[in-house]
Amino acid sequence: xxxxxxxxxxxxxxxxxxxxxxxxxxxxxxxxxxxxxxxxxxxxxxxxxxxxxxxxxxxxxxxxxxxxxxxxxxxxxxxxxxxxxxxxxxxxxxxxxxxxxxxxxxxxxxxxxxxxxxxxxxxxxxxxxxxxxxxxxxxxxxxxxxxxxxxxxxxxxxx
Numbered sequence: 001x002x003x004x005x006x007x008x009x010x011x012x013x014x015x016x017x018x019x020x021x022x023x024x025x026x027x028x029x030x031x032x033x034x035x036x037x038x039x040x041x042x043x044x045x046x047x048x049x050x051x052x053x054x055x056x057x058x059x060x061x062x063x064x065x066x067x068x069x070x071x072x073x074x075x076x077x078x079x080x081x082x083x084x085x086x087x088x089x090x091x092x093x094x095x096x097x098x099x100x101x102x103x104x105x106x107x108x109x110x111x112x113x114x115x116x117x118x119x120x121x122x123x124x125x126x127x128x129x130x131x132x133x134x135x136x137x138x139x140x141x142x143x144x145x146x147x148x149x150x151x152x153x154x155x156x157x158x159x
Contacts (some may be wrong), residue, residue: 003038007031039126095147098139101154105135115149153155 010028018024037046054107068074103117105124109131115124117139127150137149 001035003031003035007010007033007035027044094142094144096142098137098147099142102138103134103149105131105133108133109149122147126150 007029007030010024010031013046013064014022014025014028029136031046033050036050037043040046066070069078084146101117103115103122109115109124109126111126111129111131113124113126113131115122115137117124122135124139124147126137127148131137131149131151136152138152139147139149141148
């Protein structure tokens, strides 16, 4: 019982305190399995108990996946409503009017960030790599809710 309790405590520590699946998780599983094997008279009896437990778990999970979605319990747990335009829900409107507009980045675009276009803060994505803050940009395309910009290079004549 002591080994099982320590193994369970190690698993809980792994789950709540230490991220990942490392030494404490593997150690906890090993101690739990060792405690099950030691609870029986022989190794083969312990192995049979673990195998029956695993098989029972797999069967219960498979039956649960088949039966649960059609049960009343699932209908209380799962959200089955959808937001459709027929019901009056409208998505945010496309900003295709911004294509060709110029502005300035407020934040660094890595590649996403915020820009000021027509005195309005807009979430944008750069065409390529990073664009520094306070850089002039131009809107090249709008794909749904995604506003794509590129750095606007000055067209000063070279001397």
